[in-house]
Amino acid sequence: MTEKTPEEEMLNWAREYAKKRGWVLNTDEKQLGTVIRGLVRNKTKFGHQYCPCRLRRGDPEKDKSIECPCIYHEDEIAQDGSCHCNLYFKA
Numbered sequence: 001m002t003e004k005t006p007e008e009e010m011l012n013w014a015r016e017y018a019k020k021r022g023w024v025l026n027t028d029e030k031q032l033g034t035v036i037r038g039l040v041r042n043k044t045k046f047g048h049q050y051c052p053c054r055l056r057r058g059d060p061e062k063d064k065s066i067e068c069p070c071i072y073h074e075d076e077i078a079q080d081g082s083c084h085c086n087l088y089f090k091a
């Protein structure tokens, strides 16, 4: 069995999370790939999968709020139909 790339693992994680919540992932493969790669990059670089679409403050305590899934995503999905990064969408 071939090992999964970090991007494939992140995508699987996001897909599972979306499924659990009754949402779907962005159907635009290009946008989806960009967000997934951003999450992987932040995880590799900073040790946490910080939102690629938000500014880190550089304070791990404060930045907990923007670890994906961030504290804002539920409200954003409810109000706008998707999270700020357009990763998760209402089904």
Ligand code: SF4
Pocket: 035, 050, 051, 052, 053, 066, 067, 068, 069, 070, 071, 072, 073, 083, 084, 085, 086, 087, 088
């Ligand atoms: S905006 Fe979306 S992708 Fe970014 S951290 Fe929140 S849930 Fe994750």
